[in-house]
Amino acid sequence: xxxxxxxxxYGRMREAMSGQFSGSxxxxxxxxxxxxxxxxxxxxxxxxxxVLSIRKESDGPSRVGTEFVSQVKDAGMxxxxxxxxxxxxxxxxxxxxxxxxxxxxxxxxxYDLEPLGDSTTRVTIFNTLAGHGFxxxxxxxxxxxxxxxxxxxxxxxxxxxxxx
Numbered sequence: 621x622x623x624x625x626x627x628x629x630y631g632r633m634r635e636a637m638s639g640q641f642s643g644s645x646x647x648x649x650x651x652x653x654x655x656x657x658x659x660x661x662x663x664x665x666x667x668x669x670x671v672l673s674i675r676k677e678s679d680g681p682s683r684v685g686t687e688f689v690s691q692v693k694d695a696g697m698x699x700x701x702x703x704x705x706x707x708x709x710x711x712x713x714x715x716x717x718x719x720x721x722x723x724x725x726x727x728x729x730x731y732d733l734e735p736l737g738d739s740t741t742r743v744t745i746f747n748t749l750a751g752h753g754f755x756x757x758x759x760x761x762x763x764x765x766x767x768x769x770x771x772x773x774x775x776x777x778x779x780x781x782x783x784x
Contacts, residue, residue, distance in 0.1 A: 639749040639751075639759055639763045640746060640748045641746065641747060641763060641766040641767040641770045642745065642747075642770055643744070643746075643769075643770030643772070643774035644742055644743065644744040644771070645742070645774035645775050646736060646740060646741070646742050646778070647740070647742075647778045647781050647782060648778075648782055649739065649781055650738065650739050651711045651734075651735040651741040653781070654711075654741045654743055655710060655711035655712070655714075657784055658731050658733075658743070658777075659681075659682045659708070659710070659714060660682065661676055661682055661688045661705075662674050662675065662676055662688070663780060663784070664690065666780040666783075666784075667773070667776040667779070667780040668773070668776070670693055670694055671691075671692050672690075672691045672692060672693055672698070673690060673691045674690035674691075675688065675689055675690075676688055677689055677702075682705060683705065683708050684705055684708050685704065686704070686705045686708075687703065687705075687719070688702070689701070689702050690703070694762070701718060701722065702718065702719045702720040703716045703718050703719065703720075703726075703729075704719050707730070712733050712734070713730065713731070713733070714730055714731045715728065715729070715730040716729050716730060721752065722752070723751065723754055723755030723758055724749055724751050724752070724755045724758055724759050724762045725749070725755075726747045726749055727748050727750045728747070728748045729745070729747035730745070730746060731743060731744065731745055732746075743778070744774070745770075745773065745774055745777065747766065749762055749763050749766065
């Protein structure tokens, strides 16, 4: 991976000082299957307990510009979220940005997929969180909780893909 892409030593230092977190897992499925599962965009409730519901707003297959609307529950509060796919490189890269206005938002997020063999794929998920208004006080707590759960989150993705 390239220097400064968030997955090298410099990137890890930058991640520690920012609102970014990431986690990785090795999935026992070919990269195309993992990509298709994640690109569908509606499987999040299968691996993220905070996502209560999600639906695709755009017609057709997922691509740059596709939007998803979800309802999530964080710290006992339900909020609605809107995300847009900003990069889509089959079968290795998906990026999104949150378009909704909440106290804490994911300004950038994504999946990186790397084939490790014919039927094994490394998936890395990351998000960059930002606080708005009073959310600037809360974002540090959200980032710490997300970092603590990042690898377990990646393992839940693995389990969901392998069960599909």
